[in-house]
Amino acid sequence: MATQNNIIDQVFPETLKILSDLIKFQTVSGTSNLKLIEYCEKKLDKLGAISFKTFHDSKQQAHLFSTINGKKKLNGGGIILSGHTDVVPASVKNWTSNPYVASERDNKIYGRGSCDMKGFIACTLALAPYFASENLKKPIHLSYTYDEETACQGAPVMLKELKKRKIDCSVCIVGEPTNMKAIQAHKGCYEYSTHFYGLAGHGSAPDKGVNAVEYAAKFINKLMELRKKLKDREPKNSIFTPPYTTLQIGKIRGGIARNVIADQCTVDWELRPVVFEDGEFVKKIMDDYVEDVLLPEMKRAYPKSNIKKEIVGEIIGFNKEEKSEAVNLICNLTGDNSRDVVSFGTEAGLFQELGISTVVCGPGSIEQAHKTDEYVSFDELKLCLKMLIDLKNQISN
Ligand SMILES: [Zn+2]
Numbered sequence: 001m002a003t004q005n006n007i008i009d010q011v012f013p014e015t016l017k018i019l020s021d022l023i024k025f026q027t028v029s030g031t032s033n034l035k036l037i038e039y040c041e042k043k044l045d046k047l048g049a050i051s052f053k054t055f056h057d058s059k060q061q062a063h064l065f066s067t068i069n070g071k072k073k074l075n076g077g078g079i080i081l082s083g084h085t086d087v088v089p090a091s092v093k094n095w096t097s098n099p100y101v102a103s104e105r106d107n108k109i110y111g112r113g114s115c116d117m118k119g120f121i122a123c124t125l126a127l128a129p130y131f132a133s134e135n136l137k138k139p140i141h142l143s144y145t146y147d148e149e150t151a152c153q154g155a156p157v158m159l160k161e162l163k164k165r166k167i168d169c170s171v172c173i174v175g176e177p178t179n180m181k182a183i184q185a186h187k188g189c190y191e192y193s194t195h196f197y198g199l200a201g202h203g204s205a206p207d208k209g210v211n212a213v214e215y216a217a218k219f220i221n222k223l224m225e226l227r228k229k230l231k232d233r234e235p236k237n238s239i240f241t242p243p244y245t246t247l248q249i250g251k252i253r254g255g256i257a258r259n260v261i262a263d264q265c266t267v268d269w270e271l272r273p274v275v276f277e278d279g280e281f282v283k284k285i286m287d288d289y290v291e292d293v294l295l296p297e298m299k300r301a302y303p304k305s306n307i308k309k310e311i312v313g314e315i316i317g318f319n320k321e322e323k324s325e326a327v328n329l330i331c332n333l334t335g336d337n338s339r340d341v342v343s344f345g346t347e348a349g350l351f352q353e354l355g356i357s358t359v360v361c362g363p364g365s366i367e368q369a370h371k372t373d374e375y376v377s378f379d380e381l382k383l384c385l386k387m388l389i390d391l392k393n394q395i396s397n
Pocket residue numbers: 084116117148176177
């Protein structure tokens with residue numbers, strides 16, 4: 001145990017240094033993260049890690065996937081430690097200190113991304129030299145992605161490459177803030193904007209126009225009908241609250257005045273499937289309803305009418321595995337046998353989709369994520385370092 005504490009004492013200052021460096025890179029989703037990736041890549045290159053990058057079409061954002069083999073040459077497999085590099089925006093004037101300059105107060109590090117989730121990335125980078133200097137039995141892979149906060153739109157590019165390169169890993173730990181507890185599942189989160197385009201006209205002659213707001217209302221009614229059906233489809237032994245798939249309308253924008261036929265309307269809605277099939281069920285019924293009923297009706301009155309579905313994001317659910325190697329591993333390492341579910345979305349479902357046993361577990365609390373004065377505590381970072389050192393011990397000789 002003494003050695004483990006020694007290692008933590010040794011790497012902790014380095015962890016804080018790296019975390020402050022990472023916070024300085026203003027990697028708000030949708031903006032460049034190249035400097036941050038370059039910083040990580042340089043550190044890993046020095047250790048002999050084997051890396052590849054994949055890019056956003058704009059070439060302004062990159063994923064980094066680095067493999068540390070330790071002292072010996074290894075033949076594939078291994079464990080992925082995964083973190084996203086992007087952060088949500090911060091309103092500078094509301095923060096006690098500059099959100100992009102790490103500030104240390106009361107054994108906490110404040111800064112945008114400190115908890116969600118540059119703290120985890122800092123722990124993995126600080127320990128990378130240690131991993132690289134040991135005799136590992138399986139490789140440790142570090143996966144740093146972009147655009148997680150915008151409905152996980154980034155990661156699929158990297159995962160596609162992972163599949164292409166046939167890098168088959170047995171376990172993935174997604175280090176989102178969970179206070180170092182093992183999270184075994186979350187619902188999916190699909191977000192849509194459906195746009196209706198009709199024909200404007202005078203309110204006194206409704207038949208001479210196509211009212212986009214009224215067609216949007218029909219669409220919403222159909223969704224409301226489905227809500228009841230989704231309750232009836234509640235899976236047995238569902239582990240979620242509420243236990244069934246939910247949907248809701250968040251926003252409607254349309255029309256300009258009471259006496260003008262509205263030619264445009266947009267409905268923002270979301271769906272949180274407990275099982276993949278529910279997502280498909282709703283999508284199929286709504287797409288068919290638009291194609292077979294609403295659109296023909298609108299086009300009969302005005303051929304240029306249209307309905308467009310905009311997919312804002314479809315974060316696939318992270319499903320509970322029957323016997324999860326990843327969840328068991330974390331429970332063993334942390335000595336905490338609680339297996340929870342969470343209400344926020346992560347990249348976990350995407351790794352799971354590749355057949356990799358996945359768990360969400362990382363330092364900090366989701367209570368601090370996305371907030372003004374976001375922070376991660378020293379204690380949480382140390383718990384994370386401890387878990388990662390124990391993980392290394394389990395896969396080395
Ligand atoms: Zn996050």
